[in-house]
Every structure is written in C-alpha cells, then in structure tokens.
Amino acid sequence: MKIRNFDHFAATRMRPEVKEAMESFFIDEYGNPQSIHTLGDEPREALGKARNQSAELLNAALNEVIFTGSGSESNNLAIKGTAFARMDKGKHMIVSKIEHFSVLNAIKSLSRLGFEFSEIAVDKYGSVDPGDVKNALRKDTILVSITHASNEIGTIQDIKEISKIVHENSAAYMHVDANTSCGFIETDVKDMGADMLSASPHRFYGPKGTGLFYLKKGIRIMPLIDGGIQEFGRRTGTENIPAIAGIGVACELAKKELKDRTAHLLPIQKAIKDGVLGSLDEVYLNGHPEHRLPNNLNFVVKYIEGESMLMWLNNNGIMTASGSACTSKILKSSHVLNAIGVDPALAQGSLLISLGEDNTLEDAEYFVKELPPIVKKLRQMSPLYNANS
Amino acid sequence: MPVYSEKVMEHFQNPRNVGEIEGADGVGELGNPTCGDIMKIYIKVKDDKIDDVKFKTFGCGAAIATSSMVTELVKGKTLEDAEMVSNAAVAEALDGLPPVKMHCSNLAADALHLAIEDYRARKAGKGPIGKVETPEHDEDGHDLSEHA
Numbered sequence: 001m002k003i004r005n006f007d008h009f010a011a012t013r014m015r016p017e018v019k020e021a022m023e024s025f026f027i028d029e030y031g032n033p034q035s036i037h038t039l040g041d042e043p044r045e046a047l048g049k050a051r052n053q054s055a056e057l058l059n060a061a062l063n064e065v066i067f068t069g070s071g072s073e074s075n076n077l078a079i080k081g082t083a084f085a086r087m088d089k090g091k092h093m094i095v096s097k098i099e100h101f102s103v104l105n106a107i108k109s110l111s112r113l114g115f116e117f118s119e120i121a122v123d124k125y126g127s128v129d130p131g132d133v134k135n136a137l138r139k140d141t142i143l144v145s146i147t148h149a150s151n152e153i154g155t156i157q158d159i160k161e162i163s164k165i166v167h168e169n170s171a172a173y174m175h176v177d178a179n180t181s182c183g184f185i186e187t188d189v190k191d192m193g194a195d196m197l198s199a200s201p202h203r204f205y206g207p208k209g210t211g212l213f214y215l216k217k218g219i220r221i222m223p224l225i226d227g228g229i230q231e232f233g234r235r236t237g238t239e240n241i242p243a244i245a246g247i248g249v250a251c252e253l254a255k256k257e258l259k260d261r262t263a264h265l266l267p268i269q270k271a272i273k274d275g276v277l278g279s280l281d282e283v284y285l286n287g288h289p290e291h292r293l294p295n296n297l298n299f300v301v302k303y304i305e306g307e308s309m310l311m312w313l314n315n316n317g318i319m320t321a322s323g324s325a326c327t328s329k330i331l332k333s334s335h336v337l338n339a340i341g342v343d344p345a346l347a348q349g350s351l352l353i354s355l356g357e358d359n360t361l362e363d364a365e366y367f368v369k370e371l372p373p374i375v376k377k378l379r380q381m382s383p384l385y386n387a388n389s
Numbered sequence: 390m391p392v393y394s395e396k397v398m399e400h401f402q403n404p405r406n407v408g409e410i411e412g413a414d415g416v417g418e419l420g421n422p423t424c425g426d427i428m429k430i431y432i433k434v435k436d437d438k439i440d441d442v443k444f445k446t447f448g449c450g451a452a453i454a455t456s457s458m459v460t461e462l463v464k465g466k467t468l469e470d471a472e473m474v475s476n477a478a479v480a481e482a483l484d485g486l487p488p489v490k491m492h493c494s495n496l497a498a499d500a501l502h503l504a505i506e507d508y509r510a511r512k513a514g515k516g517p518i519g520k521v522e523t524p525e526h527d528e529d530g531h532d533l534s535e536h537a
Binding site: 303304305306307308311315324333344345348380381382383384 | 401402404407418422423425426427428429445446447448449450452453
C-alpha cells in the first residue's frame with residue numbers, strides 16, 4: 001500500500017540536494033575544519049558556506065548563527081544559557097502555556113534551582129495576547145520565550161508585537177522557538193525583533209540530529225557545553241560537518257522556495273479541512289482559523305480515542321499523530337489542547353496532521369474519503385456515542 | 390504507536406461481540422475518559438452461565454482488543470469460571486501487551502466482573518451498581534489521585 005505521510009512534524013524526507021551536499025564529508029573530506037593543514041580546508045569551507053546559507057534564511061549576520069544538535073538543544077541553550085548568564089540580573093522568565101516540552105521541561109529544571117516563571121495563558125485559538133506578556137514583565141525578568149507557531153495546533157503568534165513590548169518595557173531577552181515554523185513561513189530575526197531564535201532543519205527537509213540557533217550580537221548566554229572555540233565558544237565540540245553542510249542546503253532551499261511551499265500547501269490544507277468538517281458531525285478544528293501554519297491541521301473527533309483512529313488510518317496508508325493520552329507515551333493528553341480549553345475527554349479524540357512537499361491534492365481527497373468510515377466504525381463501538389446521541 | 394502482537398491487531402481489526410444487549414441481566418462500566426479508556430460490558434445470564442456478552446469501548450487499540458478477547462473467553466462459561474478470568478489472562482490470550490498498556494488499557498476483565506456483580510446485585514434486589522470511575526495514573530500505573 002502507498003504510504004502517505006501526514007505527519008511531517010515527526011519526520012520529513014531529506015531532499016536529495018541535502019544528501020548530496022553531505023556525502024563527500026563522510027569519507028573523502030573527513031577532515032576537521034579547525035585543522036591548519038590541508039585536510040581541514042574543504043570542511044572549513046563547507047562550514048562557512050552553510051553558515052552563510054543559514055544566516056541568509058534567518059536574515060542574520062554570519063557570527064550570529066550557531067549550529068546545534070537539535071531544536072530541543074537550541075531551546076535549552078536559549079533558556080538555560082540565559083538563566084546561567086543573567087542570574088545576577090534576575091531569576092524570572094516568561095513563557096506561554098503552549099510551549100514545546102523542551103521549553104517547559106527546561107524551566108521545570110530551572111525552577112528547582114530557584115528560578116521563577118510566569119506561564120502566559122492563551123485564548124481558545126491558542127493566541128498569546130501581547131498585553132498579557134506586558135503585564136507579566138517584572139524588574140527581574142531576564143527572558144521571554146514564545147513559540148512562533150505551535151507544533152500541535154499551528155497557531156502563529158504575533159512575535160513582532162510581543163518582542164516590541166518586551167524590549168520597550170524590560171531588559172529581558174526575547175527568544176523565539178521557531179522549530180516548527182522555520183522553513184514554512186518567514187523567520188526574519190530582525191523583523192521579528194528576536195534576540196535568540198531556535199530552528200529545526202529536519203522539519204524542513206534537512207538532516208535529523210541538527211539544530212540551528214540565532215544569537216544576536218551582544219546577547220549574553222552561558223554555553224551548555226564548555227570546550228574549545230567551535231561555534232564561537234557557544235556550542236563547542238568537533239563540528240558535525242556532513243550535517244552542517246546539509247543544514248546549509250536545507251536553509252538555502254527554504255529561502256528559495258518559501259512562497260512556493262505555501263502556495264503548494266494551502267490548497268491541500270483547505271481541501272482536508274473543508275472535507276473533514278463537511279463530512280463529519282461533531283468534529284472541531286483546533287487552532288486559529290486564519291493565523292496558522294500552512295502545513296498543519298488539528299481536529300478533535302468527538303466520542304472516539306486517538307490511537308485507535310491512528311491505527312485504522314495507518315492500516316489505510318495514512319500516517320498521522322494525536323494528542324491523546326494513549327499516544328503520548330506519558331499517558332497524559334496534550335497540554336496544548338488543555339490550554340485552549342479542550343475538555344480532557346475530548347482531547348482523546350485529537351487528530352494531528354502535518355503536511356509536506358510530498359503531499360498532493362489527491363492525498364487530501366484520499367484522506368477525506370478514508371476518515372469518515374473509520375470514525376463511524378469507532379463511534380459505533382463507543383459507549384460515549386450512544387450515551388450522548 | 391506501540392508494537393502490538395498479531396493477535397491484538399487481529400482483534401482490534403475484527404472485534405468480536407461489539408454492541409449492546411437490550412434488557413441485559415448485568416452491565417459493567419468502568420474507565421476514565423481523561424485517561425482515554427471506557428469499557429462497557431453487557432451480559433445475558435441463563436442457568437448461571439453467560440449466555441451472551443457484548444461490549445462497547447472507547448479507547449486505544451489495546452482497550453478494544455482486550456474487550457473483544459474477554460467476551461470471547463467467557464461466552465458460555467459459568468459465572469464462577471468467568472470470574473476467574475483476570476486482566477492478566479486476557480493479556481496473555483492476546484500474546485501479551487506492551488508494558489505501557491498493561492495498567493491503563495487492560496481493564497476488560499474488571500469490566501466483566503463488574504457486569505457479573507451488577508447481575509448479582511440486581512438479582513438480590515439491590516439494583517444496578519452503575520459506572521465505576523478508575524483513577525488517573527502515570528506511565529508506571531501509579532495512581533495519580535494519590536499524589537494530587
């Protein structure tokens with residue numbers, strides 16, 4: 001059966017151009033870019049080229065781009081790096097309730113060390129009110145970290161406005177978690193007013209095990225990995241040159257194709273949204289109706305549980321995700337759905353779709369055709385359906 | 390998705406005895422929608438034997454497969470024998486469940502026992518026993534309400 005990926009937030013297929021750029025650095029050009037001798041020449045050149053390609057995507061200067069090992073690492077570097085560097089200035093940070101676990105668990109760790117946090121509530125669409133950020137700012141606030149676009153419900157935040165408020169009213173740094181948005185919508189650090197930004201190249205057809213971190217000139221953080229001089233001393237250890245070469249090409253492609261990607265994704269997103277909402281009763285769309293990523297949809301299907309829905313969809317070649325307790329591995333339903341006011345019982349029927357370049361309108365049609373009989377079958381089996389109908 | 394045995398997948402895809410029994414002699418319902426599993430088992434009793442049994446389940450693949458399996462295991466059995474069928478026996482009959490599913494989604498035998506209890510309560514004139522809400526739990530099966 002044909003495998004159709006509707007779960008690109010989990011994995012995207014690396015672009016052949018990316019793989020090609022990586023290949024020569026495994027065996028042929030295996031040198032260390034820090035070497036003075038000839039073996040270091042090609043890798044050093046690749047490192048510079050990738051930094052340039054990445055800086056262009058983010059509209060950053062070359063010495064403001066740091067390569068890391070994952071989006072989670074970048075988020076940790078922003079939060080813990082700021083905490084450790086600025087604890088003399090204050091120990092208060094602000095995040096939203098719908099951040100990724102790499103943000104929420106980083107602050108949980110820091111709270112054991114005496115740091116304090118304000119978690120900003122979101123409205124029913126998952127939007128952060130910049131006014132709430134303003135109200136949460138304190139004299140000792142050292143960092144505000146907000147996700148650019150939710151990795152579950154796709155809602156895009158007004159980062160520009162939030163940054164403005166943070167900078168006008170405090171000395172706090174502004175970190176933007178762009179791990180889900182980068183590569184699909186504009187992530188211009190200057191336009192956003194970001195002091196730091198995290199991005200995840202594997203989400204936009206780059207290699208896994210990579211992360212991108214923007215650190216504005218003059219922003220002071222403490223490295224999480226101390227060592228030599230690599231990555232301006234902010235993330236030391238011998239550079240992963242094949243991966244970095246891959247990041248560079250993924251960034252170059254993203255910059256070049258950004259508009260085309262949106263143009264390709266929007267009709268597919270719309271076809272799925274209209275098809276699902278039009279063919280099924282008691283199915284609701286989560287996230288903002290307009291201010292959302294072009295590649296994400298999140299539904300709640302009433303009366304059924306996510307994992308069994310995923311398993312049936314999988315049987316039909318459709319790969320999706322869910323925010324249900326059973327699919328979470330920690331057996332708790334999604335904190336994001338909880339934060340936007342979805343009842344925990346309803347959150348069990350969540351269906352998370354993330355699209356990519358391999359999806360077609362035919363995929364959308366197939367999805368819309370396959371989902372209703374599955375929902376019908378599971379509802380007929382559900383004691384909640386009869387109880388309520 | 391957890392790795393399920395072939396037997397679990399087979400029962401998940403072709404669940405036995407789905408539905409309700411109108412005028413059931415006993416009904417057992419337990420679970421917690423916050424955890425994602427609710428099972429409802431209906432029994433018809435004749436000569437102290439389970440003459441018919443059906444289920445309705447809201448839950449994951451394991452919850453559906455265990456519900457299906459327990460109905461198959463007890464159909465035609467005496468109430469006494471049916472009461473001996475444990476959650477562990479149901480899991481074993483399915484060639485095992487992933488560890489994470491053993492606590493949360495392996496409640497089908499409990500639901501059946503509840504149906505038998507309900508039957509006995511009704512017979513004794515004590516009326517139906519109603520829904521039982523199971524506590525929330527973490528991934529190790531620890532009761533979360535204990536720490537709340």
